[in-house]
Amino acid sequence: MSQWFPAAAAPTDLEVFLFDLNGFIIVRGALSQAELTAGNAVMDRLQGLKKGEWAGHVHAHSYGGKEGLNLQQIYEGGPVWERLIDHPAYIDKVRTFVGGEDGFDYLHGPLFIDECFANLRAEGEAIGIHSGGQNGCARTLYRVQDRRFHAQQVNVLIAWNDIGPGDGATMVVPASHKANFPHPQYGEKTMKSGEQMSCAEGLVGAIEVHLQAGDAIIFTDHIMHGSAARRNRGQRRISVYRYGVSWGRSRHPYRPSQALLSRLDERARGMVEPQHEILAPPQDRALQSALAASSAG
Ligand SMILES: O=C(O)CCC(=O)C(=O)O
Ligand SMILES: [Fe+2]
Numbered sequence: 001m002s003q004w005f006p007a008a009a010a011p012t013d014l015e016v017f018l019f020d021l022n023g024f025i026i027v028r029g030a031l032s033q034a035e036l037t038a039g040n041a042v043m044d045r046l047q048g049l050k051k052g053e054w055a056g057h058v059h060a061h062s063y064g065g066k067e068g069l070n071l072q073q074i075y076e077g078g079p080v081w082e083r084l085i086d087h088p089a090y091i092d093k094v095r096t097f098v099g100g101e102d103g104f105d106y107l108h109g110p111l112f113i114d115e116c117f118a119n120l121r122a123e124g125e126a127i128g129i130h131s132g133g134q135n136g137c138a139r140t141l142y143r144v145q146d147r148r149f150h151a152q153q154v155n156v157l158i159a160w161n162d163i164g165p166g167d168g169a170t171m172v173v174p175a176s177h178k179a180n181f182p183h184p185q186y187g188e189k190t191m192k193s194g195e196q197m198s199c200a201e202g203l204v205g206a207i208e209v210h211l212q213a214g215d216a217i218i219f220t221d222h223i224m225h226g227s228a229a230r231r232n233r234g235q236r237r238i239s240v241y242r243y244g245v246s247w248g249r250s251r252h253p254y255r256p257s258q259a260l261l262s263r264l265d266e267r268a269r270g271m272v273e274p275q276h277e278i279l280a281p282p283q284d285r286a287l288q289s290a291l292a293a294s295s296a297g
Contacts, residue, residue, distance in 0.1 A: 011025075022172075027218060040237065046071055090216055105246060116242065123231065130190060154220055161236065171207060171208050171226050258292050
């Protein structure tokens with residue numbers, strides 16, 4: 001238990017050990033049946049959106065390959081998606097892995113969400129392999145110093161339906177956040193643009209993570225990961241919320257709506273908009289409030 005999220009479960013000693021060792025842990029049964037039902041009802045309603053369309057403040061998007069439909073800014077999608085911002089099943093584990101307590105990284109609070117989306121993936125769709133320690137990417141950097149974590153991007157990936165063989169499960173290369181050398185199959189298995197399907201199947205060292213609806217994988221984005229191809233009929237449904245330190249910035253040029261900001265409590269609000277009050281000369285502030293008022297709701 002921490003002062004930041006007193007109702008949330010801290011990582012166990014075993015989770016700390018395994019997150020550091022492998023770069024990921026699995027939290028079984030993170031969501032309740034009622035939460036699953038509510039979230040799936042929203043996805044039922046939004047699954048027909050075409051890339052570029054909006055439903056309120058949720059945006060239909062893809063990364064450019066054959067990865068399925070991303071519903072970006074899904075924390076705007078209703079109460080259950082809002083709850084996911086700081087869900088007690090995982091938020092204090094994430095906070096521990098991002099680290100930075102008592103330092104400059106907490107300037108605006110414990111965490112910032114730089115991207116959140118649901119992904120609906122159908123037969124013939126997947127995501128290719130990406131990331132890994134060998135890339136040296138600062139945005140996702142993983143470091144442990146004096147037994148304290150500093151992981152700059154920690155993802156919570158939740159299964160909204162059961163994900164088993166043939167369903168297009170997430171694949172990870174355990175411990176690859178510590179890789180120093182390129183994987184010889186990386187080029188062949190990595191993400192492709194132009195609506196092409198690429199997947200992580202067959203990459204030596206990669207394992208499929210099978211989940212039941214409501215389970216979560218918490219992983220450092222520094223780990224090499226992707227997914228298997230969806231071969232079964234129907235959809236694979238997941239969501240991903242990415243957390244980092246409070247001075248981060250959104251990956252995409254989305255911003256939380258005024259309506260969302262006004263509904264959230266102070267802690268959750270800081271996690272979607274760490275700098276709610278902008279310092280500016282009076283004439284600019286007047287303009288900003290007028291813009292905010294016109295985009296409210
Ligand atoms: O779709 C998946 O299973 C993997 C998602 C992913 O690459 C990510 O969340 O960073
Ligand atoms: Fe990823």
